Amino acid sequence: MEITGKIIAVLEPRGGVSKSGNNWKVQEYVLETQEQYPRKMCFDVFGEDKINQFNIQAGEELTVSFDIDAREWQGRWFNSIRAWKVDRVAQNASQQQAPDYGFPPMGAAPVPPADFAATDDKDDLPF
Numbered sequence: 001m002e003i004t005g006k007i008i009a010v011l012e013p014r015g016g017v018s019k020s021g022n023n024w025k026v027q028e029y030v031l032e033t034q035e036q037y038p039r040k041m042c043f044d045v046f047g048e049d050k051i052n053q054f055n056i057q058a059g060e061e062l063t064v065s066f067d068i069d070a071r072e073w074q075g076r077w078f079n080s081i082r083a084w085k086v087d088r089v090a091q092n093a094s095q096q097q098a099p100d101y102g103f104p105p106m107g108a109a110p111v112p113p114a115d116f117a118a119t120d121d122k123d124d125l126p127f
Contacts, residue, residue, distance in 0.1 A: 006062075007061075027044060029043055034061075065084055
């Protein structure tokens with residue numbers, strides 16, 4: 001799944017040691033959509049390498065690709081929203097170019113139409 005919005009909060013990272021003795025780290029972020037009725041979503045990035053790779057900062061506009069999973073703990077269910085890909089909206093917009101329809105850009109001086117009558121002495125059209 002995918003969602004686009006602005007990062008409004010960067011929460012404190014959490015970490016620890018797994019049962020197998022490996023260190024782990026997770027960072028949570030809150031994203032707010034830019035719709036008529038904005039929605040907020042808290043998602044996490046798991047692993048210090050991914051946290052550093054994504055380098056998410058408050059105020060950035062991002063498109064976040066994520067997976068949702070639910071798990072049960074002591075008779076209650078909890079959702080986990082984990083990001084696996086992050087794209088910066090500003091970078092995507094600058095990479096895309098407006099299509100060229102053969103018209104001059106807005107604000108450009110108009111080009112006068114060619115005057116073919118001034119260069120041709122005879123009209124060789126068949127109609």
